[in-house]
Amino acid sequence: MARKSTTQRVVVSTIGAWFFGFLIFFPILWMVLASFKTELEAFAIPPSFLFFHWTTENYATVQERSDYLLHAMNSIIIAGGSTLIALLIAIPAAWSMAFSPTKRTKDILLWMLSTKMMPPVGVLVPIYLIYKSFGLLDSRIGLVFILCLGNLPIVIWMLFTYFKEIPRDILEAARMDGATIGRELVYVLTPMAIPGLASTMLLNLILAWNEAFWTLNLSTSNAAPLTTFIASYSSPEGLFWAKLSAASTLAIAPILVLGWFSQKQLVRGLTFGAVK
Amino acid sequence: MGQITLQGVQKSFGPVHIIKGADLEIADGSFVVFVGPSGCGKTTLLRLIAGLEDVTGGSILIDGKNVVDTPPAKRGLSMVFQSYALYPHMSVRGNIGFGLKMAGLSKDETNRKVEAAAATLNLTPYLDRKPRELSGGQRQRVAIGRAIVREPKAFLFDEPLSNLDAALRVQMRIEVTRLQKQLGTTAIYVTHDQVEAMTMADKIVVLNGGKIEQYGSPLELYERPANLFVAGFIGSPKMNFVTGENAAQKGAATIGVRPEHIKIERDGAGGWPGTIAVAEHLGSDTFLYVDAGPLGMLTARYIGELSLHAGDRVSLVPDPARIHRFDASGNALRN
Numbered sequence: 319m320a321r322k323s324t325t326q327r328v329v330v331s332t333i334g335a336w337f338f339g340f341l342i343f344f345p346i347l348w349m350v351l352a353s354f355k356t357e358l359e360a361f362a363i364p365p366s367f368l369f370f371h372w373t374t375e376n377y378a379t380v381q382e383r384s385d386y387l388l389h390a391m392n393s394i395i396i397a398g399g400s401t402l403i404a405l406l407i408a409i410p411a412a413w414s415m416a417f418s419p420t421k422r423t424k425d426i427l428l429w430m431l432s433t434k435m436m437p438p439v440g441v442l443v444p445i446y447l448i449y450k451s452f453g454l455l456d457s458r459i460g461l462v463f464i465l466c467l468g469n470l471p472i473v474i475w476m477l478f479t480y481f482k483e484i485p486r487d488i489l490e491a492a493r494m495d496g497a498t499i500g501r502e503l504v505y506v507l508t509p510m511a512i513p514g515l516a517s518t519m520l521l522n523l524i525l526a527w528n529e530a531f532w533t534l535n536l537s538t539s540n541a542a543p544l545t546t547f548i549a550s551y552s553s554p555e556g557l558f559w560a561k562l563s564a565a566s567t568l569a570i571a572p573i574l575v576l577g578w579f580s581q582k583q584l585v586r587g588l589t590f591g592a593v594k
Numbered sequence: 595m596g597q598i599t600l601q602g603v604q605k606s607f608g609p610v611h612i613i614k615g616a617d618l619e620i621a622d623g624s625f626v627v628f629v630g631p632s633g634c635g636k637t638t639l640l641r642l643i644a645g646l647e648d649v650t651g652g653s654i655l656i657d658g659k660n661v662v663d664t665p666p667a668k669r670g671l672s673m674v675f676q677s678y679a680l681y682p683h684m685s686v687r688g689n690i691g692f693g694l695k696m697a698g699l700s701k702d703e704t705n706r707k708v709e710a711a712a713a714t715l716n717l718t719p720y721l722d723r724k725p726r727e728l729s730g731g732q733r734q735r736v737a738i739g740r741a742i743v744r745e746p747k748a749f750l751f752d753e754p755l756s757n758l759d760a761a762l763r764v765q766m767r768i769e770v771t772r773l774q775k776q777l778g779t780t781a782i783y784v785t786h787d788q789v790e791a792m793t794m795a796d797k798i799v800v801l802n803g804g805k806i807e808q809y810g811s812p813l814e815l816y817e818r819p820a821n822l823f824v825a826g827f828i829g830s831p832k833m834n835f836v837t838g839e840n841a842a843q844k845g846a847a848t849i850g851v852r853p854e855h856i857k858i859e860r861d862g863a864g865g866w867p868g869t870i871a872v873a874e875h876l877g878s879d880t881f882l883y884v885d886a887g888p889l890g891m892l893t894a895r896y897i898g899e900l901s902l903h904a905g906d907r908v909s910l911v912p913d914p915a916r917i918h919r920f921d922a923s924g925n926a927l928r929n
């Protein structure tokens with residue numbers, strides 16, 4: 319009896335999990351399907367799920383009308399560059415706050431987080447004007463800079479929590495074992511911090527890749543990353559569902575692949591500390 | 595060699611004075627235990643010796659050389675932490691050998707020494723496991739292995755057994771003592787378990803509120819406590835203290851007598867009369883907690899079984915030769 323009810327529960331929860339998983343995944347699936355339809359079919363009511371005329375012409379048009387590779391390159395540079403710089407600044411910052419905290423450390427952390435509470439649109443005009451006077455509009459370096467600043471608080475917070483997890487005792491044990499600061503860093507701290515560093519880097523890459531507010535407002539063509547590239551398909555002249563879907567599919571593909579291959583690392587990193 | 599001398603060692607954390615001038619002479623090869631109530635500064639004093647904290651004043655000499663400005667890595671001491679503090683990403687072999695690697699020993703030599711240490715501690719089958727794949731007792735042994743393999747001038751232990759269960763604790767206590775005698779290396783051992791202190795130590799340091807109350811062999815502390823604090827701290831159950839008229843008769847402000855030095859008489863007229871509040875029968879011992887009216891609660895111990903129960907009236911007769919006398923400021927009076 320008891321056994322039967324547990325198998326029932328397993329079946330029910332499995333079905334439930336698949337159902338919700340599918341529900342969450344559905345918009346992405348729908349977008350991918352739409353990208354293979356003709357514009358007419360993409361609008362059709364009732365929509366056809368699988369039995370439509372499959373075509374790749376949208377992808378051809380998208381590539382023709384705009385330079386996908388240029389935008390993809392911009393996305394890589396902007397996301398990668400801002401992540402790298404953010405890590406370079408955040409590692410020492412989080413390090414010092416985790417290992418030699420002062421009375422003010424908590425306040426500084428809170429203050430940094432509070433900068434994320436302000437809506438970015440509140441500073442759009444001043445930033446736009448500053449960028450204009452410095453000639454940073456539509457430049458990769460400008461976008462790297464603003465995204466780096468935008469994500470820095472989150473990166474520092476994440477690293478801080480990871481570093482805090484490393485017991486002081488272990489560092490002291492290394493010191494007692496005769497390790498100099500440099501060797502302590504190489505042999506003990508870095509190997510212990512790598513999972514945290516990796517997941518912080520991944521999360522930040524994804525955030526920067528998908529960031530749309532600043533990239534849309536501060537870039538037009540030369541430095542425009544994939545977000546701007548997608549947006550260019552929802553133009554006042556009319557909505558092109560199929561082409562918009564094709565562009566979006568192309569835009570999320572790289573980060574989706576990256577996320578897929580690193581999901582183990584990501585999940586481990588995001589639950590580190592919460593689940594031992 | 596591992597002779598350690600503390601001269602007027604002081605430590606403050608900001609405005610808080612934690613160690614208030616400690617003087618201590620630890621002979622080479624001896625096993626010294628720091629005991630005291632929680633928060634009295636045992637760990638702090640040990641960390642000062644290790645070099646993990648900087649002294650605020652005074653000097654620490656190892657083999658005659660002042661080391662207050664020497665970093666921990668160069669003091670030649672090794673430490674076993676309460677949390678074990680093993681490197682989680684290294685195997686047992688890597689953990690034990692880390693110090694040797696840092697010292698620049700060759701791979702072969704390191705392996706040889708690591709394997710010898712592992713054999714001493716019965717860790718050979720686990721050499722290639724990670725710490726998370728070991729039991730608490732095994733982790734503890736790895737931490738000890740890491741300490742002995744470097745052949746330090748002294749071992750520093752900070753409550754190394756407090757995370758183990760009672761049976762394992764007794765076993766490890768014996769192993770640590772045996773190992774220390776066999777190696778002949780100086781050891782400083784922090785604990786607040788007084789059985790550990792009494793059984794392991796050549797000499798005990800009793801700390802209270804950042805001050806050394808007494809330094810001596812276990813039996814010295816038991817037989818001749820220097821003051822009320824040490825008298826009450828060493829020995830279990832605690833020493834009974836009596837003030838007032840009974841003490842004045844002996845020319846003291848307070849007199850103390852240990853539970854095992856009290857004779858229990860069923861209805862004697864002499865001594866201190868009272869009613870048994872609680873009787874504990876352990877078979878090997880009987881402990882009586884007696885309400886002695888104006889004298890307060892007194893504890894008496896009888897070796898073996900004594901068929902007395904709560905509510906029975908008894909009379910407690912202290913052994914006159916084993917009464918400790920203290921003056922008004924709590925210091926022991928010697929005859």
Ligand SMILES: Nc1ncnc2c1ncn2[C@@H]1O[C@H](COP(=O)(O)OP(=O)(O)OP(=O)(O)O)[C@@H](O)[C@H]1O
Pocket residue numbers: 607610612630631632633634635636637638639786
């Ligand atoms: N880094 C520090 N900053 C401020 N105060 C500290 C610091 N380390 C210890 N203390 C204080 O110093 C006192 C002694 O601490 P210590 O850890 O030496 O006690 P202990 O005797 O080892 O106690 P326990 O038996 O509980 O381990 C405590 O009151 C503690 O709050």
Ligand SMILES: [Mg+2]
Pocket residue numbers: 636637638
């Ligand atoms: Mg302590």
